[in-house]
C-alpha cells in the first residue's frame with residue numbers, strides 16, 4: 001500500500017489509507033517553496049516515519065502537472081519544483097516507486113472509487129475554487145492526457161461576454177494562461193468577483209456576492225446567474241463530449257450547495273442526454289480529495305520491478 005501525499009502551495013500533508021477511501025492526515029509541514037533539497041528532505045522524513053506496510057510506493061497528489069514523458073512538473077506556486085522530475089528525484093532518495101498525479105485528477109479518482117461517482121464508468125470531476133479546473137477518470141483510470149493535460153475545461157477563449165444575452169457585453173477578462181475569454185475568468189470565486197465588479201462596479205468577495213444572492217439582492221442575483229450561466233454553457237459541451245454519469249464538484253464553491261444545484265439545473269436543460277437525477281453534485285471528499293485520490297494510484301508492474 002502507498003504512503004500518500006497531498007502537496008499544495010501552503011502545506012505538504014501525508015497519510016495512508018486505514019480503510020477504503022479513508023486517509024487521515026498523519027503528518028504535515030509547510031511546503032518548502034524555494035529549496036528543492038529542503039523539499040525532498042521534508043518528504044523523505046515523512047516517508048521514513050510511515051509504517052513499513054505502507055511503504056510499497058509513494059503516491060502524490062499535487063497542484064501541478066507532470067509531463068508523462070519526462071516527469072517535468074508544470075506548477076505555478078512552488079518555485080523549487082518548476083520543471084523538476086519529482087518522481088525520479090524522490091525515488092532516488094527513498095528507493096521505492098513514486099507516482100505523481102494532478103490534484104483535480106485525484107479528486108476525480110477519489111470520487112470514482114469511493115465517493116459520489118462510485119460505479120460510474122465516465123467521471124468528469126470539476127473544481128470550482130478560486131478558478132476552474134477538472135479531471136477525468138474513465139473505467140477507474142485517470143486520463144492523463146498529452147503533456148499531462150486533460151480535463152482542463154476552464155481554459156480556452158470561449159466564453160460569451162453577454163452570457164447568452166443575460167447582460168450587455170461585459171468584455172473579456174485576462175486569464176492567467178495568457179488568453180482572454182477563458183471560463184476560468186468568470187466561473188469560480190475569482191470569476192464571480194470579476195463578473196460582479198464588471199456589472200456593478202463593486203469589488204467584493206465571492207462569498208459576499210453569494211450571501212446577497214441568498215438574501216434576494218437584485219444585483220448579486222444577476223452576477224450569480226451570469227457566472228453560473230457561463231459555467232453551465234461550457235460544462236454542457238464537456239458533458240456531451242465525455243458522457244459522464246456523474247460530475248462531482250470540488251473546490252471552495254462546492255460548499256455552496258445552492259449554487260451547485262442551480263448550475264446543475266441549467267446544465268441539464270442544455271445537454272443532449274436526458275439526465276433525470278442531479279448530474280452536477282458536490283463531491284464527497286471535499287476536504288481530503290488529494291490524499292484519498294492518491295491512495296487509489298497504482299504503479300505499473302514495470303515500475304515496481306524497476307525500483308524495488
Ligand SMILES: [Zn+2]
Pocket residue numbers: 154155156175176177178179182184
Ligand atoms: Zn485561461
